[in-house]
Amino acid sequence: MNRASLFVPLGVFVLILTLGYVGFDLGARSELPSALINKPFPEFNARLLGRPEQSITRDDLLGQPTLVNVWATWCPTCLSEHEQLMQIAATTDVQIVGVNYKDRPDKALRWLAQFGNPYRWVLDDRDGLLGIEMGVYGAPETFLLDARGEVVYKRVGDINPRIWRSELAPRLLQLGVSIAGSDADGARQP
Amino acid sequence: MILARPGRWIVGRLILALLALSSASACFAVSQIDTFEFSDEVQERRYRALIDEFRCPKCLNTNLAGSDAPIAQDLRKVVYRLVVIEAKADQEVRDYLQVRYGDFVLYDPPFNARTWYIWVVPIGLGLLGVFVILGLQRRVTGQRTVLDSSQQARLRSIVQGTAAADADGTAGAKNPETKS
Structure with a gap:
């Protein structure tokens, strides 16, 4: 009995180690929950990139699922996810809207001309005010909105093939988006 | 004329050095201190207290006042706008940021189902x-x-x-x- 109680400090020590290990692991930045999940996407009225005479509002996004992708030319991760976005645009019928965040319009337009344009619209958010409404704190960030304009999912960081397969494609299917290709066949199986 | 030359040379060097110094410190000033104007001391104190209070969303453990991240600079501008231009109360500023960035920005978290x-x-x-x-x-x-x-x-x-x-x-x- 006495001898067993000698191991209590060791047990406490291991407990502290475990808590610390798990705790530091929890600190992963992408786990930060968005304040917008299951809430309506904020109201906005934003000019279109390269077409400043034209602007769209939140109402223009309603009626179908929408991916809102926050990007900028100064953001290298945005370039690395661009190919994936192009592929989503090519193989699905989800509407993709870009938010050009704290960027220069001329650079952004050149970027789209060079690497392709997966977006139905690109909003010009050069001062980052729309970003603040959305709770954006970096780029890239991607929001998935349902047809009623509610945010069902947010990804901080790039949309890579792994995220697409495990998190985005299943949610798009759930929202009734049709996806062409083998990925979708795999995801459609229950 | 011959005597004046080295003198001019030194003066020129000094001016160059001063210019370099001042531009260097100007860079620091731009990145560290925002040049906001306050109409009275109470406003400025409230602004400083608020940017001390919020956590920068980009950095794990820095407040808005102490962060150089672009988002922290933007949020300082937002706090300034709310306090000085829109004359909001402290609690309204807190609510504004919490609605957009979640409980994360509050160093003093509320007691709720997720934080109990x-x-x-x-x-x-x-x-x-x-x-x-x-x-x-x-x-x-x-x-x-x-x-x-x-x-x-x-x-x-x-x-x-x-x-x-x-x-x-x-x-x-x-x-x-x-x-x-």
Whole structure:
């Protein structure tokens, strides 16, 4: 009995180690929950990139699922996810809207001309005010909105093939988006 | 004319050096301190207190005042706009940021379904510590009352026995040099 109680400090020590290990692991930045999940996407009225005479509002996004992708030319991760976005645009019928965040319009337009344009619209958010409404704190960030304009999912960081397969494609299917290709066949199986 | 040349040269160098210094410090000033204008001291104090209070969403543990991240600069502008231009109350500023960036921006988190444990766990651990200390104390006092008269007699004989043995030991160890 006495001898067993000698191991209590060791047990406490291991407990502290475990808590610390798990705790530091929890600190992963992408786990930060968005304040917008299951809430309506904020109201906005934003000019279109390269077409400043034209602007769209939140109402223009309603009626179908929408991916809102926050990007900028100064953001290298945005370039690395661009190919994936192009592929989503090519193989699905989800509407993709870009938010050009704290960027220069001329650079952004050149970027789209060079690497392709997966977006139905690109909003010009050069001062980052729309970003603040959305709770954006970096780029890239991607929001998935349902047809009623509610945010069902947010990804901080790039949309890579792994995220697409495990998190985005299943949610798009759930929202009734049709996806062409083998990925979708795999995801459609229950 | 010949004498004036090195003089001019030194003056030119000095001006260049001063320019370089001032532009360097200007860079620091731009990145560290925002040039906001306040109409009165209360406003400025409120602004400073608020940017001290919020956590920068980009950095794990820096407040808005202490962060150089672009988002922190933007949010400082937002706080300035809300406090000075839109004349919002402190709580309205807090709500504004919380709605957009979540509880994360508040260093003083609210008590709700998602955050209860960070409030409860320290209190629970404190209580546990109190119970452990109380338990240990009771065990110590409990042992103190256990000895009856016969046990005390035995204890006394043991103590005396060791005292005698100690006396032998010290006597034996008096000349350790002879052994080594």
